[in-house]
Amino acid sequence: MSVSAASAFRALRTRGAGRWLVIAVPFAWLLLFFFAPFVIDLKISLADVRLAIPPYSPLLEWTENGMLAIRVHFNNYAFLFTDSLYISSYAYSLQVAAVSTVLCLLLGYPMAYGIARATPTTRHLLLMLIILPFWTSFLLRVYAWMGLLRNNGLINNALMALGLIDEPIQMMQTDFAVYIGIVYSYLPFMILPLYTNLEKHDLTLLEAAADLGARPAKAFFRVTLPLSLPGILAGSLLVFIPVVGEYVIPSLLGRPDQLMIGRVLSDEFFANRDWPVASAVAILMLLLLVVPILLFQRMQRATTEPGP
């Protein structure tokens, strides 16, 4: 083996070790903080509820004659399908998440586009303004919406003072308030990935489209929109997934008669103290989210890697 080949081989080996280390750290992190809690959750969801500490039956137990008994209860999962509360909460959560994602996209896309096409100075200022609301507490901002939306709140008072309405519109505790709150809170998560994508676009492509006779609208739909699909997917994923499990916003602004699944989960856990059912709700929610995540990933792969 020549000297240069040996040093190249050595370089390759150290690079391999480095790569392994780089992967190992996040992998260990995920194993410890995602997979381990998931396994514990799965274990509790297969237990039976008990008046004890911890409030569920053990999965493995030594019987009196020295045998190891495994007791698995699937009735927690069966229970979720017998009571319509759970099914309707899952469906409602998915509906809220889907509508909020579309609303965030409709508002966020033009905003990201406007920021990406602004002059560099304004661009930084506008980006700062998008990030700035994060500096105040999320909870306080939702409370501020309560002050705006309630029956004697700012919006109703202003409309009544203008004589547009005679009595206040009921906005609190409606789906409308939930959508407002969620779009408000998650809009930056839609704008930032879209901006990163739109900002990298080669504007000469639009000039080429114009040269070839495409109107701006057509050039947008044929060039800009397809190129921004990865950004749309990333933003939608960042909004959709957390909104499905959203708990605070619907509790503060939403309808009392229709709960989202995050609220059902916390009620099972804290109010009912039924840990096994709460765990089953969480596992089922995770399974429900795996489908859109896989779908998104598949679409993302299809848009970022050109097919053969």
Add this chain to the structure above:
Amino acid sequence: MSLRRRSWLVPSILAFGFAFLYVPILSMIVYSFNNSRLVTVWDSAHSPTLKWYAALLRNHQILDAASLSL
């Protein structure tokens, strides 16, 4: 140039979006100077007032909580 023709659309949505993001925060700041105990009733006779800020500085529990957050 035809590219400029629809250019009012994006800035107006941008303005709307930023208004949407900042109206709640601004309303919160404005109402912190309100004299009334009721959050949304503006007591115009005695406002603006700094009494909530004075109350905040007297409340050691909140100040301790704030320093812990920091």
